[in-house]
Every structure is written in structure tokens, then in C-alpha cells.
Amino acid sequence: MIHRRGDQTVRTAFWKTPVAGPVALRTSNLDGDRQADRRVHGGPHLAVLCYSADHYPGWSEELGFEMPYGGFGENFTIQGQTELDVCIGDIYRIGGASIQVSTPRGPCFKIGFRWNRPDLVKRVEATGRHGWYARVLTEGPVEAGQDVALQERPNPGWTVAHAARVYRNRSKDRTAALELAAVGELMPRVRQELREPT
Numbered sequence: 001m002i003h004r005r006g007d008q009t010v011r012t013a014f015w016k017t018p019v020a021g022p023v024a025l026r027t028s029n030l031d032g033d034r035q036a037d038r039r040v041h042g043g044p045h046l047a048v049l050c051y052s053a054d055h056y057p058g059w060s061e062e063l064g065f066e067m068p069y070g071g072f073g074e075n076f077t078i079q080g081q082t083e084l085d086v087c088i089g090d091i092y093r094i095g096g097a098s099i100q101v102s103t104p105r106g107p108c109f110k111i112g113f114r115w116n117r118p119d120l121v122k123r124v125e126a127t128g129r130h131g132w133y134a135r136v137l138t139e140g141p142v143e144a145g146q147d148v149a150l151q152e153r154p155n156p157g158w159t160v161a162h163a164a165r166v167y168r169n170r171s172k173d174r175t176a177a178l179e180l181a182a183v184g185e186l187m188p189r190v191r192q193e194l195r196e197p198t
Contacts, residue, residue: 048076053079054080062123088159101132102132
């Protein structure tokens with residue numbers, strides 16, 4: 001979990017590789033894939049990081065190298081869903097488990113550190129290709145290649161992309177910020193930050 005680049009040393013679980021066969025998904029993480037910094041990642045509302053497989057061809061072209069799945073530190077690389085489709089509070093069935101979308105991902109410096117591209121964090125945020133977190137509602141085995149099946153959508157007006165924009169502009173548009181803060185399925189810490197003027 002310790003990675004070095006030049007003078008910089010970072011404790012991170014960002015380096016991901018595909019796993020064959022079933023893995024137990026638990027309320028705090030996947031077995032064998034724990035978060036390195038539990039102050040800002042992990043816990044009941046940030047148990048699973050999801051990222052769209054649909055973004056990878058664009059990133060590979062823009063960055064000039066073939067970026068592999070897992071390249072953004074995600075636990076689940078999901079085909080056919082992006083931040084424009086997935087909504088806060090969505091419940092999905094995957095294998096024997098169910099998850100609920102809890103908040104947009106706030107990209108951190110480790111994305112740039114992983115790929116030795118300090119500009120990458122700003123590019124992720126500018127493009128909106130940041131991913132989303134989910135809480136685990138039902139623990140169970142999951143496996144690569146399984147369907148990610150939508151079960152419920154309580155907030156169809158609050159896509160991950162829309163929620164991320166409102167959060168970033170929360171000090172400028174207080175009305176939208178308070179509307180998002182009222183979404184009960186949103187991560188509690190984020191709801192509180194939306195309520196507090198900055």
C-alpha cells in the first residue's frame with residue numbers, strides 16, 4: 001500500500017487489478033480490498049467506488065496510453081452507466097449483494113499520483129468523469145461480469161452529474177444546494193456541507 005514517486009511517498013490502495021471468481025462484498029468494503037485512508041474513504045457510505053467503463057477509451061486517447069480498468073481506483077468498473085445516467089439513491093443488485101448510490105466521488109490527488117499526471121485531477125473534475133460511491137445494503141458475493149441491475153430509483157432528478165455540479169457551486173446557488181441536502185439517500189456528511197454556507 002506504500003507507493004513512492006520521486007520524493008513523494010503515499011499510502012494508498014489505488015492500484016487495482018482484476019479479480020477472478022466471487023468476492024464477498026461487505027458493508028465497509030470488498031474482502032481483500034480495504035481503503036488506505038479511512039478518514040476520507042470507506043465506511044458505510046463510501047464502501048464501494050464505481051467508475052464507468054465507457055470513459056476509458058476517451059481517457060486512453062487523451063492521455064496517450066492504454067489505461068486499464070481499475071485505473072481510477074474503483075472497485076467496480078461498470079459498462080453502460082455514467083454519471084449522466086446514475087442517480088443518487090439508486091439501488092442496484094449485483095450478484096448476491098445490493099448497493100445504493102450515496103454520493104458523487106470527489107476526485108483526489110492520488111489519481112494524478114497514480115499516473116504521474118498532476119493535471120489529471122482537474123481534468124477529471126472538468127469533464128465530470130469522476131465516478132460515484134455506494135453503500136452496501138445487502139452483503140453477498142459479487143463477481144466480475146455480473147449484471148448491475150437497477151432495482152429502485154427514488155430520485156430520478158438527481159443524477160450523479162447534477163449532484164456534483166450543485167455541490168461544487170453550493171456557495172453560489174444556495175437554493176439548489178438546500179434542495180440537494182434534502183435528498184435523504186445522499187451521504188450525511190455531504191448533506192451537512194450543503195447546508196452550511198461557505
